Amino acid sequence: MAGALLDHLLRPNLLLCIDLILLSVIFCPVLTYSITDTEALLKLKKSFTGAEALDSSWVPDTAPCTGKATWKGLVCYNGIVTGLRLGGLGLSGKIDVEALGEIKGLRTISFVNNSFSGSIPDFQNMGALKAVYLAGNQFSGEIAADYFENMDSLKKLWLNDNKFMGAIPSSLAELTHLVELHLENNQFSGSIPDFNTPSLASLNLSNNKLEGEIPDGLSKFNASSFAGNAGLCGGKLGKDCDNQGSNQAIGSLNKKSGDDDDNSKKIIASTITIGVVLLSLVIWLIVRSKRKGDEDFNKLRKVTPDEASLEVHVTTSLNKKAEVTTADSVKKAVHSLSRSRGSSNGKGNCGMGELVMLNQEKGVFGLPDLMKASAEVLGNGGLGSSYKAVMVNGVSVVVKRMKDMNTKGKQEFDAEMRRLGKLRHWNVLTPLAYHYRKDDKLIVCEFIPKGSLLYLLHGDRGPSHLELNWPNRVKIVQGIAKGLAFLHAEFASSKLPHGNLKSSNVLLGPDYEPLISDFGFSTLINSANLSHSLFAYKCPEAVQFGQVSPKSDVYCLGIVILEILTGKFPTQYLHNGKGGTDVVQWVASAISEGSGIELLDPEIASSRSSLGEMEQLLHVGSACTESDPERRLEMTEAVRRIEEIAVLVLNQGGQKDDARAMQLLPSLRDGYADSTPVPATQTDHTVSLKDGVGAGDGEVDLAAGSVISGSGHQNGDNFAFPIS
Structure with missing residues (x-):
């Protein structure tokens, strides 16, 4: 009797336990193996080609963020990997996004100035990322409109100097915390999404194939942020969108004109062209000798900011090696000067067309030597433009073409420059040489690789x-x-x-x-x-x-x-x-x-x-x-x-x-992304940099510099040593 009673009492509890065990087996999530940061990083490295620069520090069985043994290219905080800085290492291959996702503390990634190609990596599910820098690679293709939909924490995005095409992803305009956006020097097309992001402080969309009206939400940015997009209008571009539409309509009507009319116009145009060419040839023969002495300087003067693509962008414009955007048009102009006069003796006379040496500590060179050197555009600022040149003796210099310096005659200017050239102090960069001309002056200084x-x-x-x-x-x-x-x-x-x-x-x-x-x-x-x-x-x-x-x-x-x-x-x-x-x-x-x-x-x-x-x-x-x-x-x-x-x-x-x-890394401590927003580029690609660095109103090339880059970015005053 007692046994039956005991069995009756225990049976329900036993059945309940069995049920609970079965439920736990059915519904308990499968345990997954989470790899360590070390394993994730080594897995990432295997996906790279040309990663020899990492071999010495990315060693198995070592901690990535321990004391002096921190692995190359990592940003750490309290032993946690919070950032990757793998720019300029010659990397290629495919970025293993799955491995990146295993690094739980990761907030910022930088693969700038490498050789990665193909479509943009699948970062869209890494919602904790605050900064993504992919500038200066060979990425291509379109980016899906909803790519950034889940990246709510993103504050800084640098995709400049790649080969992306198609429309700018509309999901970018929905990022409420976005501070910096650099898409310049790609092939993006179509209209600009309707950005209404008050936090956006740095913007560069220049040199794409964008068209249509600039959204009101981006009206605070200067024209340089949109330069190189022939189809854009409105904003600060000085192009009325209504007039542009009318011009396009007129253009389409003109294309429908009859073949006979076209042929007549072609004949007239050809005749005029031949006449102009002959007349130009005669004029050139007459004035050739007279202009020979000034040929070098005039050619340099013709290198205007627009022709030289002077926007220097923060992300790549001035990295550790002072990388800068090289403008092909400038190179052609400067290389063409090699056909002119031979090397000057460089002696400090004040004759027109000569380079006056103020400081011979870096050697002696003349204006023709300067003109024959390969030219790299550095930037443009409030006082003029600048570029880098390497002399035959191996010395790298910055040449600044100064404007608005017309208060002194030649002798007074020479006296002022010689006074500056005599200065010697550990913390003062004195000029090496100058070239005088009535409207423009050249001032030559030593190039400092680390930048500004x-x-x-x-x-x-x-x-x-x-x-x-x-x-x-x-x-x-x-x-x-x-x-x-x-x-x-x-x-x-x-x-x-x-x-x-x-x-x-x-x-x-x-x-x-x-x-x-x-x-x-x-x-x-x-x-x-x-x-x-x-x-x-x-x-x-x-x-x-x-x-x-x-x-x-x-x-x-x-x-x-x-x-x-x-x-x-x-x-x-x-x-x-x-x-x-x-x-x-x-x-x-x-x-x-x-x-x-x-x-x-x-x-x-x-x-x-x-x-x-x-x-x-x-x-x-x-x-x-x-x-x-x-x-x-x-x-x-x-x-x-x-x-x-x-x-x-x-x-x-x-x-x-x-x-x-x-x-x-501030983003780990107080939620603020990968440091504070910064002006974008020397040219006002960002409300701040362009202006800040001293180029024109709103001109600053961080850029620089600043492709920053960027980049990046005219004003880099000395970002990329633009002048301001």
Whole structure:
């Protein structure tokens, strides 16, 4: 009886347990094997061709993000792989997207300047990606309209300098957090999607096959963002869409005219053409001898920004090797000069057509030598355009074709240039030579491969950017201040000893020792162009009262200090005032509230032991940018305070402590993508860069530079050393 009762009580529970076990077997998800970051990266590497550059560090049985043994091309944070920086390694093959998907912390990928081809990889399911850089490859084909539908976190997309075609994916216009978009130098066609993305600060759609009206949501960007698309109208292009439609209609009607009419026109056109050719030949024979002496310079003058495709883009314009966009038209123009006069003796006479040497430390060369060198377009800025040339002695130089420098006669100009050429300071880049002509002048300087501070802070974030740790940033600030103080001592009687100090005019040597450039031009530039050409005229007293003084240079120094500390692109660089960050007001408000530390660039703020010195330097930058010049720091006081901070930091062995500080990826810490938005390209491909770097209104080529690139991007002032 008791046994039957016990059996009766236990049987339901036993059946329930069996049911639960069966249900768990049926519905429990199949366990999957998740590979480690090491395994995923090695799997990715196997998909590459030509990956020998990774062999020495991508070693099995080692951790990718451990101490000094961090694998090449990785960005790490707290032992987690957060970014891939595999640009310029000669890679090809197929990118194993499945392997990438196994790297759970991955937020940014960069494969710029490699040789990948085929359709765009299947990144569309990697919804956590915040930055994708594929510029400078051979990718081709169309991109599906819904490709970016699931990439809600995407903030930066650089597909420039590939062979993509078809319509721009409409899903791009739906990305609410998009900050940078670079599609230039492809074959995209059709109309531009209706973007309404307030966060978009950097845009370049130039040199495609786009047509139709520019959407209202993109009207804030300058014409350079859309250049090279003959079918586009509206916006700032100066092309009325209604008129363009009428012209197209008229053109279609003309095509329907009769064959007889066409034949008559062809006969008339041929006759006129022959006559013009004969007349031109006669004129050429008459003036040939007279123009022989000026032939070289005139040909150089004819290389206009449009003809030379001067947009320098942030992503590739100035990477570690100072890669720049080479304009075939410029090369042809310059190579054609090799047929002219033989090599000059290069001696410093002031004759027309000669190159006057100011500094022979890099050798002696003449104008014909310069003209025979291969030319690489670097950029265009407020003062003119620039390109790189390699002399026969192997020295690389930057040639700047200056405009609006007509205030001095030949002798006065020569005296000013010789004064600049005599300067010698560790942190000052003096000119090597110049060429005088009434309307245009050439100024030749040494080429600095690492590029500008502007590019390294805001452009393609490769190895050089990763080395912008706290000690190196202090070293840069210290060098800029010392160089500026030297100019103030040498030109004590000048109202503007420098006049154009900004991050695009700070070049960095291999050890991050800064060189300030483009100084001392205030007396050479036409007064009507000063406010447009020189950054010192952006200081409050110049804007309000048209007054400048050495304190204006101090204001510029303060802007650069705040830019270095916050990592933000200053809106003060922009001619149209749109885009970037008002670092002066932003920092002043934070300091008054006692929260200045919160504004520091996350890539250096992780060095907790140095927060005190960072805050001190932030106060120096703020004191240099006081709106009242009387309350602004004196140059000597600014240098003294900076030196005190530098001594503390650089004597602490901070390099060792901060070696990985730059690897802090903001997107992991606070959700903000792969660092802050930056102006896009020297030409206003981005509301900020083009303007900021100093080209025209809204002109900045980060680009650069800045294909950045980009890129990328005219203004790279010294992104790609454009002038501004």
